[in-house]
Structure formats: structure tokens, C-alpha cells
Amino acid sequence: MMRKNMLESLRRIVQEVNTAGNLQAVLDVAVLRVRRAMGTEVCSVYLREPSLGRLVFSATQGLNKDFVGKVSMAANEGLVGQVAGREEPLNLEHAEAHAAFLLMPGIGEERFSSFLGVPIIHQRQVLGVLVVQQQERRRFNEDDEAFLVTVSAQLAGVIAHAQATGSIVTLEAGQEKHRSARFRGVAGAPGIAIGETAIITPFADLYAVPMRRCKDIDEERDFFRECIEAVKEDMRALGRKFSRRLVPQEQALIDVYLHMLDDNALAGEVDARISRGEWAQGALSKVIIQHLRTFETMSDEYLKERATDVKDLGRRILAYLQSANSGPKEYPARTILVGEELTASMLAEVPPENLVGLVSIRGSSNSHVAILARSMGIPTVMGAVDLPFTQLEGREIILDGYNGHVYFNPSAELYGRFQAIYEGEQQLSKGLEALKDLPCITTDDVRMPLWVNTGLQADIARSLDRGAEGVGLYRTEVPFLLRERFPSEEEQRQIYREQLQAFAPMPVTMRTLDVGGDKSLPYFPIEEDNPFLGWRGIRVTLDHPEIFLVQVRAMMKANAGLGNLQIMLPMISSVPELEEALELIYRAHDELIVELGVDLEIPVVGVMVEVPAAVYQAREFAKRVGFLSVGSNDLTQYLLAVDRNNARVADIYQAYHPAVLQALQKVVDDGHAEGRKVSICGELAGDPAAAILLTAMGYDVLSMNATNLPRVKLVLRSISSVRARELLREVMTMESAHQIQAFMEQALIDTGVQQLVRPQVAEIA
Numbered sequence: 001m002m003r004k005n006m007l008e009s010l011r012r013i014v015q016e017v018n019t020a021g022n023l024q025a026v027l028d029v030a031v032l033r034v035r036r037a038m039g040t041e042v043c044s045v046y047l048r049e050p051s052l053g054r055l056v057f058s059a060t061q062g063l064n065k066d067f068v069g070k071v072s073m074a075a076n077e078g079l080v081g082q083v084a085g086r087e088e089p090l091n092l093e094h095a096e097a098h099a100a101f102l103l104m105p106g107i108g109e110e111r112f113s114s115f116l117g118v119p120i121i122h123q124r125q126v127l128g129v130l131v132v133q134q135q136e137r138r139r140f141n142e143d144d145e146a147f148l149v150t151v152s153a154q155l156a157g158v159i160a161h162a163q164a165t166g167s168i169v170t171l172e173a174g175q176e177k178h179r180s181a182r183f184r185g186v187a188g189a190p191g192i193a194i195g196e197t198a199i200i201t202p203f204a205d206l207y208a209v210p211m212r213r214c215k216d217i218d219e220e221r222d223f224f225r226e227c228i229e230a231v232k233e234d235m236r237a238l239g240r241k242f243s244r245r246l247v248p249q250e251q252a253l254i255d256v257y258l259h260m261l262d263d264n265a266l267a268g269e270v271d272a273r274i275s276r277g278e279w280a281q282g283a284l285s286k287v288i289i290q291h292l293r294t295f296e297t298m299s300d301e302y303l304k305e306r307a308t309d310v311k312d313l314g315r316r317i318l319a320y321l322q323s324a325n326s327g328p329k330e331y332p333a334r335t336i337l338v339g340e341e342l343t344a345s346m347l348a349e350v351p352p353e354n355l356v357g358l359v360s361i362r363g364s365s366n367s368h369v370a371i372l373a374r375s376m377g378i379p380t381v382m383g384a385v386d387l388p389f390t391q392l393e394g395r396e397i398i399l400d401g402y403n404g405h406v407y408f409n410p411s412a413e414l415y416g417r418f419q420a421i422y423e424g425e426q427q428l429s430k431g432l433e434a435l436k437d438l439p440c441i442t443t444d445d446v447r448m449p450l451w452v453n454t455g456l457q458a459d460i461a462r463s464l465d466r467g468a469e470g471v472g473l474y475r476t477e478v479p480f481l482l483r484e485r486f487p488s489e490e491e492q493r494q495i496y497r498e499q500l501q502a503f504a505p506m507p508v509t510m511r512t513l514d515v516g517g518d519k520s521l522p523y524f525p526i527e528e529d530n531p532f533l534g535w536r537g538i539r540v541t542l543d544h545p546e547i548f549l550v551q552v553r554a555m556m557k558a559n560a561g562l563g564n565l566q567i568m569l570p571m572i573s574s575v576p577e578l579e580e581a582l583e584l585i586y587r588a589h590d591e592l593i594v595e596l597g598v599d600l601e602i603p604v605v606g607v608m609v610e611v612p613a614a615v616y617q618a619r620e621f622a623k624r625v626g627f628l629s630v631g632s633n634d635l636t637q638y639l640l641a642v643d644r645n646n647a648r649v650a651d652i653y654q655a656y657h658p659a660v661l662q663a664l665q666k667v668v669d670d671g672h673a674e675g676r677k678v679s680i681c682g683e684l685a686g687d688p689a690a691a692i693l694l695t696a697m698g699y700d701v702l703s704m705n706a707t708n709l710p711r712v713k714l715v716l717r718s719i720s721s722v723r724a725r726e727l728l729r730e731v732m733t734m735e736s737a738h739q740i741q742a743f744m745e746q747a748l749i750d751t752g753v754q755q756l757v758r759p760q761v762a763e764i765a
């Protein structure tokens with residue numbers, strides 16, 4: 001194969017398989033295209049069927065297609081088995097001569113002498129084998145081998161996704177049937193939810209339309225027709241408005257659009273689907289996506305461009321369909337909200353009493369929406385990339401927020417087990433209520449103040465209800481996120497006053513605006529290639545002193561007469577940055593005194609330790625401020641170089657990593673060496689097992705979401721500080737996060753709080 005053609009062939013193959021509708025289509029396109037690109041006589045795919053432990057002949061070009069899906073071989077049999085078992089390519093000039101050669105009867109491979117097979121591997125799992133064969137005896141050259149390996153690596157992801165997604169609805173004898181399925185994601189917020197799904201979609205997004213049946217076919221057809229007429233009118237108006245400025249070709253384009261909206265074109269196809277009972281939005285989305293797939297595989301640049309027109313037209317119609325359908329949506333009594341990328345404002349759309357669970361197709365366990373969900377105590381699964389969410393509208397699902405799984409149509413036995421865990425949870429919560437007014441002290445009388453992280457309005461009541469002793473992190477960006485512009489100084493003062501007043505005289509630690517990373521304000525978008533290493537936290541506010549100054553002024557004004565405010569600075573990575581921020585705070589304070597003519601107290605200021613540089617400069621920072629507070633969410637991400645928002649690397653985002661634990665110990669030691677208090681406000685503080693270790697390390701305050709507070713209190717009231725230190729000593733000799741995690745789970749059991757260990761339902765599924 002010519003090197004220069006490789007990239008182009010590869011690109012086309014990947015593009016085509018990506019637009020194929022289902023698993024079989026993916027495989028069929030792949031074998032067709034690979035055979036053509038490599039100029040071989042045969043190309044086949046053998047897929048591993050895990051339940052059978054066999055490799056199934058799944059698609060072919062060049063062998064007998066009648067046998068597809070009907071023959072298979074044991075996982076270690078034949079040349080294909082060799083490739084799968086050894087997880088490496090096998091390139092043979094004379095296949096029959098190989099010791100493992102085994103003829104699969106019927107498929108017609110006798111004639112083919114040369115064999116090149118490569119494994120298809122996705123996330124360390126062998127999904128199957130991709131094979132090309134040739135009659136003429138020749139050894140495939142290095143380029144061929146490299147090409148096939150490259151194709152296979154790219155195919156793997158597409159195949160895995162198609163396999164996992166599948167269709168949850170099959171039509172058998174005209175009856176809709178649902179298969180049972182479990183979809184994997186990332187644990188977002190613990191708990192079990194059993195409820196009905198509501199799909200939340202961004203406006204006019206053709207790819208996120210839920211599939212539904214319509215209530216009244218005739219009404220739906222009329223409604224669709226009205227929307228088409230509205231779009232046609234828009235197009236004509238556009239034509240009239242620009243008639244003098246449009247060149248004839250552009251005028252012609254408007255005619256093309258109008259033509260596409262005719263009954264015998266797009267609109268007709270959609271109408272036919274509606275007549276079969278689909279709702280208009282779903283029918284439209286299917287028709288448009290199908291057309292886009294056809295256009296996108298065309299090599300003609302002009303025709304490819306037409307795909308953009310079809311998409312544009314589709315979105316215009318969808319916008320009409322959706323706006324006419326808008327208005328307050330009715331949510332089921334037990335709503336599990338599902339969306340491609342859930343945001344804080346989407347959560348706010350569902351009445352809180354109806355919302356029992358969340359599933360986000362994108363994002364990971366420390367995405368901010370997951371943090372909010374934990375604080376609200378709503379079981380959540382993040383990064384459920386294979387969930388065919390548009391097919392799930394209004395279905396009952398079980399959500400396992402401990403393990404990050406979503407179950408569709410589960411067996412009665414499984415349902416029963418989840419129901420039992422759910423009931424156990426309710427009981428545990430009730431039992432924990434009794435701890436509300438008890439102090440958090442170890443069995444040998446060491447006190448550990450438990451504070452809360454807040455942001456939403458509702459956090460106040462929840463926190464007080466659970467016996468919080470202060471606020472260790474008030475995420476001020478949350479009220480900013482729920483608005484359409486920056487809140488004014490007075491608006492901010494009122495919001496902050498409410499927090500301070502609700503908790504007074506307990507301390508409230510307000511963090512200055514921390515946007516960037518995965519938190520972007522709709523009215524202040526920050527678009528960067530590398531947002532977590534970019535303009536975020538203090539970097540943004542130092543560049544915008546007008547935002548920073550207004551915020552700290554509002555905080556200090558709100559503190560008047562109360563005196564329980566602490567200010568905390570996020571993402572500090574150097575001394576000059578800290579000094580600059582402190583100077584602005586002092587300036588705002590001086591100005592306020594002059595302006596108001598009263599002597600306002602200067603609040604205690606602290607620094608968040610959340611980047612590795614801050615770990616090494618903890619002493620220098622501590623000298624300049626009143627306290628340090630570790631943001632372990634970001635600190636873990638930066639120490640381990642693992643994006644907290646990326647589901648693909650969620651399993652190596654390990655807060656129990658020995659490097660993280662060592663950093664945590666160093667920060668507390670260094671802070672104390674300067675006589676400062678050191679707290680921790682990342683999610684780790686709310687993990688009962690980690691709370692034992694943090695107590696032993698000497699942390700002065702643990703700040704967590706209100707949901708976890710009673711759990712942490714239970715564990716700390718069940719253990720002595722001496723035992724906690726013994727456990728820490730052992731943990732500090734361990735070399736892997738998994739080992740530490742398992743050791744600490746056992747420690748919880750030994751402490752008699754096994755109910756706090758995460759249930760492992762996955763094993764029985």
C-alpha cells in the first residue's frame with residue numbers, strides 16, 4: 001500500500017464506520033472498506049462473545065456470508081484465537097503450515113494462503129480480531145501490518161460503543177420488547193435511585209431528541225405541517241429581505257431549501273414516520289440524521305456541503321417544534337434526569353421534590369455538576385457514554401450511584417436487591433439523624449469540627465439540619481452560574497448576608513469567584529484548549545480587579561455586625577499572586593471604611609492548596625494568611641495529571657494515591673509549623689474512611705457536603721485517635737491506591753460501621 005494514501009483511506013474508513021447505525025452496519029462497512037483499501041481478497045471480523053467465551057465469525061467480504069453469526073471458535077483455537085490470546089498481530093505467508101491452523105468448515109477460506117490478523121482491543125479488552133487474507137502466497141509487508149493495526153485501534157472504540165449501546169427496544173412479531181441491559185458510567189453521587197427518566201435536551205439539537213410515540217397522529221401531522229409552513233415563510237422572508245444583495249446562486253439556494261420542505265422530499269419522509277406513530281421531533285431527527293450520514297460519506301465536496309444545509313434546515317424546523325412544545329414541563333413524581341451534559345441550571349428546572357437521580361452522558365465524578373449532586377444528596381451516574389439516552393424517555397430505570405451503573409429493564413431478582421439496598425439507605429439516614437446534636441469526638445475524646453461546603457440556597461437548611469459547625473467552603477460561583485449576568489454588588493451582598501446570617505456565629509468561609517476549568521459562566525465564556533491549565537480561579541479575578549473588588553466589598557459589607565466571614569483564595573500557585581490578591585482585599589477594606597464611615601472588621605483570609613506548587617510553598621503561604629485549606633479535588637487532578645472531568649481516566653483519578661496522601665500530610669505539617677490552622681474542603685474530607693486518615697494527619701477541620709457529614713461523624717465517633725494513627729502509619733507504607741482503599745474498607749468493617757462501605761451490587765448483576 002502507498003504510504004501517502006494511507007491516511008486518507010483511514011480517515012474515510014473511520015468516518016464511514018462512525019456514521020453506520022448499528023453494530024452489524026459498523027462491521028459490514030469496516031470489512032468492505034478495509035478490503036478495498038488494502039486490495040486484498042478477504043477481510044473479516046471475528047468478535048468475542050464473552051458469555052460463550054468464543055470468537056464469532058461476525059462480518060466478511062470475500063468469505064461465505066451465509067455463515068456470519070453462525071460459526072465460532074473457542075477463544076484459543078486457530079490462528080484467530082492465537083491473535084486474540086497473544087494480543088498481537090500474526091502475519092503468515094503460508095497459513096496452513098502454522099501449528100495452530102484450523103480450518104473453519106463452510107466459510108470458504110481453504111483457497112487463501114496468506115493471513116494477516118490483528119487484535120481489536122478497547123480499554124485493555126480484546127473485542128475480537130480483524131483479518132485479511134489472500135490467495136496468492138505472499139507475506140504482507142510492514143506497511144500493510146501497520147495500516148491494519150491502525151485501523152483496528154480506531155475501530156475498537158466504535159465497535160465497543162456500538163456493542164454497548166445497541167438498541168434497548170426490539171420489535172418482535174410487531175410487539176415492542178425491551179432487552180435488559182446494564183450501562184457503565186462513573187460513580188457521581190452515592191445512593192440508589194429507582195425512577196422514571198426525563199430527558200433534558202439542549203435547544204434545537206438534532207442529536208439529543210428523545211424518541212417517543214405521539215398521542216394523536218392526526219394532530220401531530222397537522223402540527224408538523226404548521227411548523228413546516230412557518231419555516232417556509234421564514235425562508236421566503238429571508239429571500240425578500242436580501243433579494244437585492246443575493247446573487248442568483250444564493251437565491252437558488254433558498255429555492256433548494258423550499259424544495260426540500262416539500263411533501264415529496266424531507267417533509268414527506270417525516271410525515272410518513274409520524275403516520276406510523278412517532279412524535280414529530282423524533283421523526284424529524286431520524287430523517288435528518290439519516291440524510292446527513294449519506295451526505296457525509298460522499299467524496300464530492302459540493303454534495304458534502306449540502307449536508308450543512310440539511311442540518312441547518314433540520315434545526316430550524318426542530319426549533320419551531322420545540323418552542324411550540326415548550327412551557328413548564330411536567331416531571332414524573334420520581335424523576336431521574338438524563339442529559340448529554342448536565343449543568344447546574346438544568347438541575348434547577350426540576351422541582352426538587354421530584355428529582356431522585358441524575359445521569360450525565362459526559363463528565364466524571366469530580367465534575368462540578370457531580371459535586372452539586374452530592375451536596376444535594378441525589379444519586380448520580382456520570383460519563384455513561386454508551387447509554388442510548390434518546391431511547392429512554394419515560395422509562396423506569398435503576399441508578400446505582402455507588403458503582404456508576406444504570407440498569408434498564410432489570411430482572412425481578414435484581415430489582416429486589418436494589419430495593420433492599422434503597423430501604424437500607426433510608427434506614428441508615430434515619431439512624432444518622434440521631435447524631436445531629438452530638439459532638440464529633442473520637443472514642444478517646446479528640447474533637448474534630450465538621451464543616452460544610454455550600455453553594456445552593458437549599459444547602460443552608462440541609463447543613464443546619466445535619467449539625468454543621470461552620471462553612472468551610474462557600475462556592476460563590478454557584479449563584480453566579482444561575483444568572484444571566486454578573487450579579488451586582490448589592491445583589492451579592494444580599495446573597496452573602498443570607499449565608500453569614502444563617503450560620504452566625506459559626507464561621508463562613510467564602511471563596512472568591514472560581515470560574516474556568518469546567519465552570520464557565522454563560523455570560524462570560526472562556527474557551528481554551530486546556531481549560532484546567534488555563535485561565536481559572538484567582539488568575540481570572542486578578543486580571544479583572546473590577547470583578548474581584550466588587551465581590552470582596554460585597555462580602556465585607558455583608559459581614560457588618562456579624563463578624564463570621566472568612567475569605568478564601570482559589571488556585572493560588574505563587575507568592576506574588578497571593579500578595580496581589582491580599583493587597584486588593586486590603587484596598588477594598590480601606591475604601592469601604594472611608595465610604596461607610598464605620599470601622600469594618602477585616603476578615604481572616606486563607607489560601608486553598610490545590611496545585612502542586614502550593615504544596616511546596618505551603619509555609620510561605622501560611623506566613624502571609626490566617627489558614628490553609630486543601631482543595632483535594634484539584635490537588636489530586638494536578639498531582640496525578642488526571643483530568644477530573646474525563647470519564648476515560650476516572651479509574652486512575654485516585655484520591656487515595658500514596659502521592660496525594662503524602663502531599664496532604666506535608667501541607668498540614670507545614671501549616672502547623674507556621675502556627676496556622678489547616679482544613680480540607682475537597683470531596684475526600686467527606687469520605688468516611690479518608691476522614692479517619694485526615695484526623696490522624698492532624699487536620700483541624702474537615703469540610704464536606706451536608707449529605708456526608710453524619711456519616712463522617714458516625715465513623716469518627718466509633719474510632720479512637722490512637723487507632724486512627726495506627727491505621728495511618730500502615731497506610732503510609734503502602735504503595736498503591738487500590739491497596740489503601742481495600743485496607744481502609746476493611747478498617748471500616750472492623751470499626752463496626754460496615755454500613756458505610758459502598759455496596760457492591762455490580763457483582764451479582
Ligand code: PEP
Nearest residue numbers: 610631632633634681682
Ligand atoms: C477542590 O478543588 O478540591 C475544591 C474544593 O474546589 P472545587 O471542587 O470547587 O474546584
Ligand code: MG
Nearest residue numbers: 610631633634
Ligand atoms: Mg478546586
